[in-house]
Amino acid sequence: MYRRHTIGVIVPAYNEEDHVGDVLATMPDFVDRIYAVDDDSTDDTWRIIRTYAAASKEDDQSAEDEAPENGVPEDESERLRASLPDGGAVVGPEIVPIRHAENQGAGGALRTGYVRARDDDIDITVTMDADGQMDPDQLPKLLDPIVEGDADYTKGNRLADRASRREMPPFRLFGNWVLTQLTKIASGYWRLQDPQNGYTAISHDALSAIDIESLPDDHEYPNDLLVRLNVAEMRVADVSMPAVYADEESTIQYKTFIPVTSITLLRGFCQRLKTQFAADRLHPTVLCYAAGIAVLAAAAAIGILGGVNAVDGEASVREPTAAAFALLTSVGLFLVAMRTDARDNAELGVRR
Numbered sequence: 001m002y003r004r005h006t007i008g009v010i011v012p013a014y015n016e017e018d019h020v021g022d023v024l025a026t027m028p029d030f031v032d033r034i035y036a037v038d039d040d041s042t043d044d045t046w047r048i049i050r051t052y053a054a055a056s057k058e059d060d061q062s063a064e065d066e067a068p069e070n071g072v073p074e075d076e077s078e079r080l081r082a083s084l085p086d087g088g089a090v091v092g093p094e095i096v097p098i099r100h101a102e103n104q105g106a107g108g109a110l111r112t113g114y115v116r117a118r119d120d121d122i123d124i125t126v127t128m129d130a131d132g133q134m135d136p137d138q139l140p141k142l143l144d145p146i147v148e149g150d151a152d153y154t155k156g157n158r159l160a161d162r163a164s165r166r167e168m169p170p171f172r173l174f175g176n177w178v179l180t181q182l183t184k185i186a187s188g189y190w191r192l193q194d195p196q197n198g199y200t201a202i203s204h205d206a207l208s209a210i211d212i213e214s215l216p217d218d219h220e221y222p223n224d225l226l227v228r229l230n231v232a233e234m235r236v237a238d239v240s241m242p243a244v245y246a247d248e249e250s251t252i253q254y255k256t257f258i259p260v261t262s263i264t265l266l267r268g269f270c271q272r273l274k275t276q277f278a279a280d281r282l283h284p285t286v287l288c289y290a291a292g293i294a295v296l297a298a299a300a301a302i303g304i305l306g307g308v309n310a311v312d313g314e315a316s317v318r319e320p321t322a323a324a325f326a327l328l329t330s331v332g333l334f335l336v337a338m339r340t341d342a343r344d345n346a347e348l349g350v351r352r
Contacts (some may be wrong), residue, residue, distance in 0.1 A: 002030040002140070003147045008122035009093070010035045012106060013130035017044040020130040024095060028136055031093040033122065035113040040103040045130075053095040055093040060281030065218035079348055081148075106198075107221030114212045118204065126201045134199040138241045142201040151237035151350045153229055155192070155222075156199035160240035179223070179261070186265040187226035189236050190342040191349035195222055199241065206234045221263040227268030230348060231275050237350035285341040292333030299326035 001007065009031050013020045020036070026033060036053065038046045098112060108128055117125040124146055128134045138156070145151040159165055159180070165173060176194055183195040196219070210228040215221050229236060277286045302323040 001032060002124075002143055003141070005123040005147055006032045006121075007115040007126065007143065007245040008033045008035060008113075008120065009126040009128050010037065010110055010117065011128055011130050012037045012039060012109030012113065013041065013045050013049065014039040014103070014109070015041045015043045015045060017041075017048055017131040019132040020045055021052060022132055023128065023130050023134075023136075024049070026136050027093055028139055029093075029122035031139075033117075033120070033128075034093050035116050036095055036097050036110040037113050038097070038099040039105070039109040040100045046097075046099055049095070049097045049099075053097040056093065059132075068192075068343045069207050094163050106219050107215050107224075108217040108222060111212060111215040111217075114202075114207060114215070121204065123204050124201050125204070125207060127198055129198050135241070138199070138239075141239050141241065142199065145237040145239070145350060146201055146203050150235070152234040153202045154200060154237045154239050155194070156197040156241045157192075157194045157238040158197060158241065159193040160238070163242070173211045177279055181289050182262075182265050183223050183226060183296060185224065185338065186269040186272070188230040188341055189226055189349050190338075190345060190346040192226070192236060193349055194238070195226060198222065206232070209234065216264060218260060219257055220264040223261060224264050224268055230345065231272055233348065235348050235350055247285045280328065285337050285344060288333045288337035288340065292330045292337060296330040299323045299330060302326060 007030060009027060011020070011023055011034055016023075024034060024036065034056075037048045038049055096116065098116070100109070100112070104112070113127070114125060124143055126139065126142065128136070128139075134156070142154045142156070145154050159173075159176065160170060168176070177194060179195055180193050184190050184192065187195075200222075206229060209232040210225070216224050226236065273286050273289060276283050280286075300323075302319050305319055311351065
């Protein structure tokens with residue numbers, strides 16, 4: 001336990017045979033339970049997870065598998081213990097090994113762990129990737145804001161200082177910056193940075209307040225989760241921590257990630273505004289965003305009309321002038337909407 005709170009850590013793993021063992025072995029002693037979710041790996045990840053599960057304190061009852069080959073027989077458990085470097089003496093938090101029969105994606109693996117942790121009444125559930133990028137010594141920094149009642153959900157932030165930003169590859173840094181701006185608009189958490197950071201912690205109350213069973217399967221899950229937390233009026237804290245990169249490779253496929261995440265953010269943005277509109281039909285943020293979209297559409301229509309007239313030999317300065325004026329008006333409306341949105345959601349964003 002950590003400061004009288006039970007702690008569960010979800011470790012989603014897909015083809016992480018080179019790293020997952022170290023992640024499980026270096027988990028802090030105050031962690032009560034580890035949900036190691038193998039997402040149908042094709043390498044030795046599952047065997048390594050079972051090895052460490054067999055050496056954990058309550059290995060006889062913890063083994064389970066969503067694939068056909070359920071469980072770890074007693075003789076196999078003993079063999080796996082013996083395969084550890086120290087002969088099986090390594091013990092620590094209880095490890096619950098879970099294996100998907102089919103690959104479900106990064107979000108799907110976390111969804112499985114979240115549901116188990118919620119149903120097990122874990123006070124705080126942490127997510128820690130199996131690639132070794134997340135320093136377990138930083139875990140108390142994520143837990144403290146929740147334990148102290150300042151936040152319901154905490155996430156790592158690798159962009160908080162210049163030194164941490166320098167550690168991130170340039171392409172990732174640029175992509176992260178773009179996603180940060182889009183996620184701010186969609187989620188309403190205007191103080192957050194680094195939304196794709198997978199090092200997070202969530203309280204049992206917050207986990208129970210959102211429909212975690214419908215969390216997306218792929219890498220867009222953190223953006224979707226933030227929208228759900230805002231709709232549920234949960235406080236989110238950014239926690240500064242360093243970036244760690246070694247020889248691991250990202251599993252994000254950008255050709256699918258960019259369009260899918262864009263659609264997820266747009267859908268989340270509309271859902272959040274719909275919720276606000278249902279609560280207050282005269283909400284200034286909703287009205288300004290709606291007016292801005294309408295005026296932007298009008299600007300586009302005027303611009304198209306001007307182009308058609310120019311093709312027909314009826315060029316005029318009226319259409320371009322009107323289109324430019326409408327465009328500037330829509331930008332102004334969007335800025336007002338963002339300002340009021342940031343003001344209304346200021347108390348939900350916490351900076352640590």
